[in-house]
Amino acid sequence: MALFPMIPNADHPVAFDSKWPTQIAERLAAHPQLAQVVPASRLEVRPVPEMVSCGIREIDALTGGLPRGCLTEICGGASSGRTSLLLATLAAATQRQEACALVDGSDAFDPVSAESAGVQFERVLWVRCGQSKSNSPQKHPSATPAASAKRAGFDTEKKFGSKQIEKGVAVEQALRVTDLLLQSGGFGLVIIDLGDVTIKIARRIPLTSWFRFQRAVERTPTVLFVVSQAPCTQSAALLVRMKTKSLAVGRWPLAPTRSSLPVPSHAQLFEGLHIEGEILRSRMQRKPSQSVIVFETASRTG
Amino acid sequence: MPFACIYVPGFPVEAILRAEPELRAQALAVLEGKAPLQKVFAVNEKARRDGITSGMTKIQVEACVQLALRERSLLQESATHAVLLECAQGFSPRVEDLAADTFVLDITGLGKLFGALPKIAREIAKRISNIGLQCNVAVAANPDTAMLAARGFDGVTVIPEGREAEQLGCLPVEVLCAGEGDPESEQLLETLHRWGIRNLRDLAALPEVALSERLGRRGLEWQRLARGASSRTLVPFEPPLIFEEAIELEHPVVLLEPLAILLGGMLEQLCSRLQAHALATQELRLELELENGCIEDCHPEQACSVLAVKDLDETPHRDPASRITISARRASLFRRTLRLPLPLLDPRTFLKLLQLDLNAHPPGAPIVKIHLMAEPTRPRAAQNGFFLPPSPEPEKLELTMAKIAGIVGEDRVGSLELLDTHRPERFEMQHFTPCTENENPRRGFTRIHADQANQKSKTKDSSVSQCLHGGEDLVTALRRFRPRAAATVTIHDGKPAHVSCCKRLEINSEVLWTAGPWRLSGDWWEHNGWARDEWDIAVQEESGIALYRLVRDLLSGKWFVEGTYD
Numbered sequence: 001m002a003l004f005p006m007i008p009n010a011d012h013p014v015a016f017d018s019k020w021p022t023q024i025a026e027r028l029a030a031h032p033q034l035a036q037v038v039p040a041s042r043l044e045v046r047p048v049p050e051m052v053s054c055g056i057r058e059i060d061a062l063t064g065g066l067p068r069g070c071l072t073e074i075c076g077g078a079s080s081g082r083t084s085l086l087l088a089t090l091a092a093a094t095q096r097q098e099a100c101a102l103v104d105g106s107d108a109f110d111p112v113s114a115e116s117a118g119v120q121f122e123r124v125l126w127v128r129c130g131q132s133k134s135n136s137p138q139k140h141p142s143a144t145p146a147a148s149a150k151r152a153g154f155d156t157e158k159k160f161g162s163k164q165i166e167k168g169v170a171v172e173q174a175l176r177v178t179d180l181l182l183q184s185g186g187f188g189l190v191i192i193d194l195g196d197v198t199i200k201i202a203r204r205i206p207l208t209s210w211f212r213f214q215r216a217v218e219r220t221p222t223v224l225f226v227v228s229q230a231p232c233t234q235s236a237a238l239l240v241r242m243k244t245k246s247l248a249v250g251r252w253p254l255a256p257t258r259s260s261l262p263v264p265s266h267a268q269l270f271e272g273l274h275i276e277g278e279i280l281r282s283r284m285q286r287k288p289s290q291s292v293i294v295f296e297t298a299s300r301t302g
Numbered sequence: 303m304p305f306a307c308i309y310v311p312g313f314p315v316e317a318i319l320r321a322e323p324e325l326r327a328q329a330l331a332v333l334e335g336k337a338p339l340q341k342v343f344a345v346n347e348k349a350r351r352d353g354i355t356s357g358m359t360k361i362q363v364e365a366c367v368q369l370a371l372r373e374r375s376l377l378q379e380s381a382t383h384a385v386l387l388e389c390a391q392g393f394s395p396r397v398e399d400l401a402a403d404t405f406v407l408d409i410t411g412l413g414k415l416f417g418a419l420p421k422i423a424r425e426i427a428k429r430i431s432n433i434g435l436q437c438n439v440a441v442a443a444n445p446d447t448a449m450l451a452a453r454g455f456d457g458v459t460v461i462p463e464g465r466e467a468e469q470l471g472c473l474p475v476e477v478l479c480a481g482e483g484d485p486e487s488e489q490l491l492e493t494l495h496r497w498g499i500r501n502l503r504d505l506a507a508l509p510e511v512a513l514s515e516r517l518g519r520r521g522l523e524w525q526r527l528a529r530g531a532s533s534r535t536l537v538p539f540e541p542p543l544i545f546e547e548a549i550e551l552e553h554p555v556v557l558l559e560p561l562a563i564l565l566g567g568m569l570e571q572l573c574s575r576l577q578a579h580a581l582a583t584q585e586l587r588l589e590l591e592l593e594n595g596c597i598e599d600c601h602p603e604q605a606c607s608v609l610a611v612k613d614l615d616e617t618p619h620r621d622p623a624s625r626i627t628i629s630a631r632r633a634s635l636f637r638r639t640l641r642l643p644l645p646l647l648d649p650r651t652f653l654k655l656l657q658l659d660l661n662a663h664p665p666g667a668p669i670v671k672i673h674l675m676a677e678p679t680r681p682r683a684a685q686n687g688f689f690l691p692p693s694p695e696p697e698k699l700e701l702t703m704a705k706i707a708g709i710v711g712e713d714r715v716g717s718l719e720l721l722d723t724h725r726p727e728r729f730e731m732q733h734f735t736p737c738t739e740n741e742n743p744r745r746g747f748t749r750i751h752a753d754q755a756n757q758k759s760k761t762k763d764s765s766v767s768q769c770l771h772g773g774e775d776l777v778t779a780l781r782r783f784r785p786r787a788a789a790t791v792t793i794h795d796g797k798p799a800h801v802s803c804c805k806r807l808e809i810n811s812e813v814l815w816t817a818g819p820w821r822l823s824g825d826w827w828e829h830n831g832w833a834r835d836e837w838d839i840a841v842q843e844e845s846g847i848a849l850y851r852l853v854r855d856l857l858s859g860k861w862f863v864e865g866t867y868d
Contacts (some may be wrong), residue, residue: 056776077845078808083779083868099693099736104779110865111718111729112777121718125734127706130716130784176705184702186694186736195781195868221692244846249817265797268817268851268868270838272778297778 048239049268052096052223058295063238070283071214073226073233081275082195082227083108084297085242087117089225090191094120098188101125101181105174106196108284125187129173137214167201175209182224190217191225194232202232206283210235223275231280239281245294248272272297303443304419305536306407307453308390310437313403317382318372320434325370329354331363334374343374357509366432382435387539389429393422396538404452406445408536423458432638443709447530450502453477473502478524479504490520502528507538532551545572545581546675550559554593555670561669562657567676571650582645582681586652590636591671636665643735644696645682651697662712703734724824725832726864727782780851782865788797789852789861798839798852803863808843809850815840819854833857833862 051065066072066089077080078117091114093100100123102109107128111121149151174192179192210233217224231239250269274296310316321323326788329349333340341606346744354363363369383402390397396408399734404460416422419441427439440451443463449469454473456798461469475494478488494514505561506528514522526532533703547568555561564586574813638659694702696811717734789809797816801808803831823833840849849867854860 078848088777098691107784110780110782117777184698207737265816297776
């Protein structure tokens with residue numbers, strides 16, 4: 001299709017008029033079936049989120065990193081490598097000199113592991129959810145386990161044991177603390193560790209909470225990182241499942257022994273895990289052809 | 303730059319005469335010491351003419367009929383000193399407090415208000431006379447000359463510039479050490495007397511080199527004073543900055559909401575005063591006086607009990623059965639201290655923090671008086687780097703931390719610090735303050751620790767194993783169980799064969815693989831020693847194989863599952 005020139009000539013006697021786009025848009029808008037048409041120049045383009053390293057090269061290669069301003073969920077069962085990934089992410093964030101917050105829904109954080117992973121503690125705010133010595137229920141009658149659990153949306157009419165109700169209290173505290181942290185802002189990484197919360201309880205967390213968290217971190221540089229046993233957020237921009245493929249065991253002393261004799265337990269060493277990570281959902285990019293990657297936390301012997 | 307000096311001769315006597323002006327017409331002696339060893343400390347002119355001198359005992363002076371005797375009152379002297387200071391500051395903001403009875407003022411610029419220097423001096427003397435004190439006022443070109451003239455000459459003295467030596471020459475050398483009382487000065491004075499030096503003119507005429515050789519630096523200083531040639535900078539008195547607000551309530555406050563309104567107003571006042579001085583605060587102290595408070599309801603570190611005499615009832619007539627009754631009101635003080643990691647100056651933030659704190663620690667009784675104090679400090683001047691990542695705003699962070707502490711407890715939020723011990727769970731919680739410096743000390747420590755762990759690699763004092771895969775340090779982390787879960791373990795061939803845990807129902811199966819035991823112990827030299835055997839075990843669960851750390855406490859013999867490798 002020939003373009004209208006700016007100056008009319010013999011081939012195109014009609015020149016381009018700068019008012020034409022506006023006039024066309026107005027005529028389109030007047031048409032009842034095209035009333036929802038919005039000029040492309042007015043469409044809001046959502047920028048691609050900035051990606052940051054999670055501290056594990058293989059996971060970075062698989063996912064492209066962790067997106068800022070989005071919710072990332074890591075799920076997996078026991079000994080699936082979730083906590084190792086959590087610590088690696090925390091270490092990478094603190095080494096980027098970002099203030100980080102860890103909402104520990106199960107009070108399972110191990111400082112010794114974290115130090116070995118390279119986490120800088122002075123940059124990490126650790127919130128330990130659950131009952132405390134100073135937070136006795138007698139002074140706060142509204143914070144009884146049953147009331148707190150019910151406030152969090154857990155149906156206490158059903159027969160949950162006291163342990164379940166305690167978990168519900170911890171989850172309720174975790175959600176409230178996350179709300180406060182996201183409203184405060186300024187954190188480069190906010191981790192919600194629900195790794196020891198059962199799937200039943202985790203799935204009872206209202207989806208509106210996750211949606212609210214997602215909206216809170218939108219357009220901020222905060223990475224919201226959730227660790228759980230099974231997918232529960234339903235609105236994560238990136239969802240990765242972790243699974244253990246095998247264990248790495250070693251032998252001590254290093255000198256080979258006769259194969260006929262069984263290796264005594266005191267001569268065996270747990271050296272690491274062979275972990276498989278799989279992308280279940282990614283809203284930043286098409287699912288890559290290779291959505292599964294294997295890496296290991298194995299020590300180098302010798 | 304002219305200076306004026308105010309000197310009150312016989313200050314202890316003047317302090318008493320200020321309170322009892324009727325005694326000015328008679329001889330007065332001030333006694334000091336404990337009975338019966340009281341001695342005369344100071345006398346007025348009339349008593350001196352009657353032969354009363356300092357050092358005489360009370361018994362000696364009691365014989366004098368028209369002599370009034372009073373005990374020395376430090377409280378009155380302190381009050382008189384404060385009044386003198388206030389009077390001097392009414393003339394000039396630069397006032398040096400040399401002694402309880404001596405002030406030096408910088409009177410530059412007062413000529414436009416009062417006129418010539420003699421008028422200024424007379425005005426100062428008149429103002430001080432109006433408050434009931436008699437003083438000497440001297441004006442000179444340097445502070446020390448003015449001081450010597452005030453001490454040596456009665457009344458008002460003005461020494462023109464350039465004539466200091468001439469005017470001071472007739473003064474006795476004793477004026478140089480008046481009020482000092484140190485042995486060096488007395489020795490120096492004695493030496494001068496032996497030399498026949500009686501006045502400042504004689505002292506000023508001595509050769510400097512010879513004087514310094516014999517009397518040292520002190521002698522040279524005295525000679526400069528005698529010549530009126532000393533020059534020094536005035537050290538003005540700076541009143542201590544106290545920022546506090548107090549309010550007594552007509553009706554006791556029971557609820558925290560009206561208390562918050564009162565605190566809000568007080569905080570606004572405090573912050574505006576701090577801002578006027580270009581200061582901020584890092585510590586707020588709240589003291590609430592409670593009505594009929596009970597100490598048992600308050601934390602012993604936060605409250606104290608004060609017994610006060612309320613009123614004294616006397617029967618109107620003398621009756622053998624009459625008695626004086628004393629009724630005592632018991633009050634208690636409730637204190638809270640708010641310490642901030644950074645200096646702040648936002649009254650709304652302070653109010654919110656106080657509200658959260660009082661919600662968590664309510665007073666427990668009606669409040670009759672509120673006292674709020676702020677510790678002044680320089681405001682923070684942080685210049686963040688342009689390329690550094692953003693960090694939480696301190697004011698918002700403090701509020702957030704206070705709210706989180708109200709949810710999970712004060713001891714369960716903050717940053718942590720590892721302690722230098724091998725005991726398990728060796729950390730303590732600290733207040734979280736995001737650091738903005740570009741430093742990375744821990745990484746180096748971690749690498750060294752990791753390398754040592756790899757080289758040793760066989761001692762089990764770490765819960766992790768390390769990976770150097772493609773140059774990365776990847777750690778297998780431990781997820782701790784808090785509290786650790788008690789376990790029932792079946793042993794076969796000296797190693798765990800079956801593990802079950804009542805609090806962790808998923809741990810109830812045969813042990814597929816074990817590694818260990820590794821024995822750790824410590825603090826055996828303390829009363830809280832510990833010893834344990836650690837095992838790494840793998841068990842089959844529904845979702846797959848799971849790895850746990852199994853611990854046997856050697857002191858109690860019990861088994862625990864301490865965590866899972868994840």
